[in-house]
Amino acid sequence: MQSAPTETRHSLAALTLGAIGVVYGDIGTSPLYAFREALAQSAGDGISRGEIIGILSLALWALIVVVTLKYVLFLSRMDNNGEGGVLSLMALAKRATGGRWLIVLLLGAAGAALFYGDAIITPALSVLSAVEGLKTIPGFESMAEPEILGVAIGILIALFAIQSRGTAAVSVLFGPVCAVWFVALAALGLGHIADAPDVLNAFNPINAISFLTSHGTTGLFVLGAVFLTVTGAEALIADMGHFGRGPIQWGWLVLVWPSLTLNYLGQGALALKSLAASQASGVPLANADWFFLMAPDAWRAALVMLATMATIIASQAVITGAYSLTHQAIALGLLPRLTIRQTSEHQIGQIYMPGVNWLLLFGVIVLVLGFRSSSAMAAAYGIAVTGTMVVTTCLAFIIAWRYWHWEPVWAALLILPFLALDLFFFGANILRVMEGGWVPLLVAAAIGLIIMTWLKGRSAVLARSSDQGIALDQFVQALTIRPPVSIDGTAVFLSQDLDIVPSALLHNLKHNKALHKRNIILKVETQPTPYVAPEERLVIEPLNERFMTARLRYGYMDAIDVPSDLARCEGLVSARGGTSFFVGRNVIRQGVKPTIPRWMSFVYGILHRNSADPTVYFSIPPNRVIELGSQIEL
């Protein structure tokens, strides 16, 4: 990305190809089910020509307004030092508002929580809808539901199982395969538009509006389903840090948007053609799997395979996105530390999180077995995505107002239409809560509860330990007056509050009765920016010749390596005698006078016990760590 100008053109093309594989997989597989589902909402009394054109018009304009205008042209400019995504926007808004607005934190937490709902539905829905295409292959019409579910679950289990081995090696194929996929989408569409050229009327937005006004409640249900065409738009900004704005915008404008438009038009044309045929024979037109029917019989098996690959790639992008979102959430303190493994020695950022992986797989399989068809699942899909979009738009407003310093009126004027649209879609999807929309809401609520418990519990622990703690400056003074036995070397005490004495230091003095020649009280902080340059991370404040406090400030996307960053400071840990790291390990107890509700301290205790070892998270070699335990009553 920071290559010489001569390479720019080449790398722009390469990055665009990469972006097509990662960013557009999700939105690119929407044609599999979006048009079908939207038509299904109004198919109760047979399908009319006006309905086909109207729904098509809604889909095309959703792509124009929501994706092209809002995401590609507007939100993609709103980056946090190049990074996008709901948590990056939250961090940016936090920075812009000085971190005092609770609403920012709540929005971020809600956005993250909803993302997990999205992350389990996307693989389940897209893979299942691709596998359902098998039924359209001549000779397979008789395939029963259990067989389809079996194939889909097999593919999903295999997909999640290979995550631990890293996907860097196969990810080079994602871009080319998706490019082929989009070309196929366009080709399929083009082939059918010629059959019914009047489908091009769908570009006229009046068709969309008249459809909505004439269909009442059904119109709202249809709108909820039409929204499926833009699911995955969130990825456009979430992956901006990897590819940069340019490749993402180019990929959309040059390849993805035209392909999707052509394909939806082709599906519409096919429906119109079938309508004409069925009208001629006098039977009402039944809804069908329009996407797969577009392909001639002989090519359908190949199309199903290609669709399956595309959905696997889309699912992979969502899984990777879930890891990266979790990683950011941990760094920003929203979630407890989880085990993170680097899967590639050469590429930093290729991570694997076993806990997240298996929980996602569990959720995905429950969804597949629970809903049993992609149509049933589509009802559940919209809520998570529209919810995230509402959050994103709200954060965008705060950023435009406080960070870009727009007049609130102008910011509101620009953003309110988008927000209204999001809320409109959200409302349309809320109608389907009972049909399955409660599932992502339940997942989001559970994640939200965990985030809230973690935030509250942590601040309660901090408050408790600073109440009970001894002030550091007084303690240091007392030690200079009556110094204990001094031993060679440097001791680093990890602490969360630099004003009080870390309990590990107290314990060490009490039980080992010795003090190192040099003692560093270290606090590791995460800044609301994605990256902090290595030379700017360390801030040292000497207290006297033996004690100093140090802050290590990381960005929420930075790989944390405490020893290296301490070592960058001249002579800090290169002195004779070696360096030992002292970590206090708190055990949470139910207190007599609880500061937070009992259930919350109970849940916090579980989260705390199961959170990953901080020393691993800080890249401190385990053989240099001394852990000293203490109890905290909540």
Add this chain to the structure above:
Amino acid sequence: MRSAITSYILAIIGVAVVAWIASTLLPVLGLASSALLFLLPVLYTAARGSIGPALFAALFAGVAYNYFLLPPRFTFRIHGLDNLISLFVLVAVAVVTSRLASKLHAGEATASARAARSAELAELSALLSEHSLNSGVERGISFLSERYGELQLLSDNVDRLDPKSFSSLDQSAAAWARHNRDITGHGTAVMPAAEWTFFPLVPQNRRDEAIAALARPASGHIRSPDELEHLKKLCLALGQFRDSEALEKARREREMLEARDTLQRTLLASLAHDFRTPLTVISGQLEGLAKASPEACEALAAAKRLDRIMSDLLGAARLEQGTLSPKMESIDLVDAVSTVCDDRSNHPDIAVKRNIPADLPFVSADPVLLHHVLVNLFDNAMRYANREVAWAAALDGERVCLSISDDGPGIPVNEQAEIFDRFRRMKGSDRSGGSGLGLAIVKGFADAMGMTVTVETAPSGGACFTLAMPLAPGTIL
């Protein structure tokens, strides 16, 4: 990468050729044997090693089989379950074969890599053993530098490395490697951002802080854990050679020292014995002559001095061999001192004072050894004194302290501790005549008899030697 692309191209060509042959010969071959033909390009691709092209070939063969052979031909349509099963079998066989073949390939590659590494280790060891310490270590370093990039040996006792080539991060990584004997720096878990990788030269359980620093690869790639492990072994071999060479050097030095000592001892013993016999004859004869001629008297004095030197040498030899076994008796110091003084031909310019109380209790000592000690002390005092030599004795608690002091130049305080060493004579002293063994014998004999001998500066500025002697058993104070 290039070979992978070649494999993909070969797979396409192979499948295309087989598809052409099978589709033209389908009536002759029949469907089943044509299907088997498709295994050939897949097997060939798989045998080339990597899984990607093999899987690609398998899928491509499956698709081609479906398109060209399976009825309805020239469509991708799958007609009925039996067609699907033959397609599935083709793909499955292809996948399994390719997996097996590539596993075999991978295993072979690992084995040959391991063999290459142990060969390299052996080569390094052979190279080292051909050379002596310094040149061997240098050759080892250049051997490794040629293969892996710049290598530096950082011995211990260096608190700061050259900041020009080692940044603060590198310094810390080096300190970490020294202290914990871990591999640190570039490519490792500890401070991977450093520019160098540091390897300990000794195993973990040893206390030595020497390390080797290896520059990170110029190509920018990160060394794999296997490569680091191998490099660690190479560095350990280098360190072991360095250690064993250093040990060998120390051992040789010690052996030389011991040989010299033995020679000295044998010489002393033979001198003492073999010279004594003729000397006794000479002294006896001279004693007879001395009564008549003054020249003979002088010769007799010289012979007696020679005899004393001889007895010193003999004493030193006995001390050295550890064959001294004192026979303790009760001795009156007044007698012992007067024997010594009367025996000596008194120097006309030097007055000898004796301040030994007559009621001093008896001490416990070997009479022969004590005599020798006192003679040596007295000779020593006489040699350095200007005008006066004084004997004094007093009871000090459970011991009797006998001291002899002179008014000579005295012994500087910083040399007092070494004055009892063998062949030690005061610097700048022009007076000679002693064997250089006298005081060493005093010390050795005194120790053997359970006495302590100390030296300090006398009030007159000369030296004052004090012998603290145990009381004779049964003495009542």
